[in-house]
Amino acid sequence: MCTWSASQVERAVITMLDSYGRRIDYMRVSVTDKCNLRCRYCMPEGVEILPMSDLLTMEEITAVCRQAAGLGIEKIKITGGEPLVRRGVPDLVGMLKAIPGIRQVTMTTNGLLLSKYLPSLKEAGLDAVNISLDTLNRENYQQITGKDQLETVLSSIHKAVDAGLPVKINAVLLHGINDSEWPRLLALAREYPLDVRFIEMMPIGAGAAFESVSNVLLLTKIREKYPALVKDERIHGNGPAVYYRIPGFMGSVGLISALHDKFCSRCNRIRMTATGDLKACLCYGTSVNIRETLRSQGETAAGHLLSQVILSKPEAHCFEEKNRISETKKMISIGG
Helix, strand or coil, X not given: XXXXXXXXXXXXXXXXXXXXXXXXXXXXXXXXXXXXXXCCCCCCXXXXXXXXXXXXXXXXXXXXXXXXXXXXXXXXXXECXXXXXXXXXXXXXXXXXXXXXXXXXXEEECCCCHHHHHHXXXXXXXXXXXXXXXXXXHHHXXXXXXXXXXHHHHHHXXXXXXXXXXXXXXXXXXXXXXXXXXXXXXXXXXXCCCEEEEECCCCCHHHHHCCECCHHHHHHHHHHHCCCCEEECCCCCCCCCEEEEXXXXXXXXXXXXXXCCCCHHHCCEEEECCCCEEECCCCCCCCEEXXXXXXXXXXXXXXXXXXXXXXXXXXXXXXXXXXXXXXXXXXXXXXX
């Protein structure tokens, strides 16, 4: 039996293109729909939590990602819910990092448990972390998230930076709630070597009830405050953010503008929910469940199903036409 080295597998890996010629090399993997916060636009009180039997096991997640690597997926983002409320996530990071062809494993977290698990995540090989933070005002943080935990998150940010882990701050601005706080949030990139990214609200689930703050207008305000702002052409990650540099800042500012700077033509991702639903686009309710195929027919059959989902990826989202949005699930169920 021929055994290939990791480098040989990497060179031989298939480049998976969707039907519009986009290279799909990035997969967001939710490991749980649970969260230890109750953010108003994501997981308000009363959201039903799924039983553990409905979730993919860590070994099943690894099996799907192994098949994904064979199709050209090189980068995995672990999400939730809040991924660190599920046991075994550092072990999962290690298992994913061991898959030939997987070059990068990163995570999005709210930061509440990051300090606790930071040593084991680093040891497992986590490449970078995104930390969700919409405000630096304690009262506003409690209003948005339902918990008085701002200091915990700030401590996690400091420890992650000190540990040498690349850090990005993900901030969602909400009209009338925190839209005036962008200067303070942006100032984190002056104080620390991290990127601050402003993400336009997706009109999905509870988020549909909030008015999105346009990143086009935000960029104008940033330019007014920092006239020396210049485009940052360096590669910062795997997503669609457009980055800018401000002289004297240690980090950069990123804008993810799904509504006001449609980036579908360069979308490189698919998503898998904690229950194994494969989604090619956030906007549409269409999904294919890989869990039962994996359990009844095995890993190879699951890989074939995954390739079909990639090929079926739609050309573009329709967030600008709310009557055409067919996704009815909350973001907590889909994965961030």
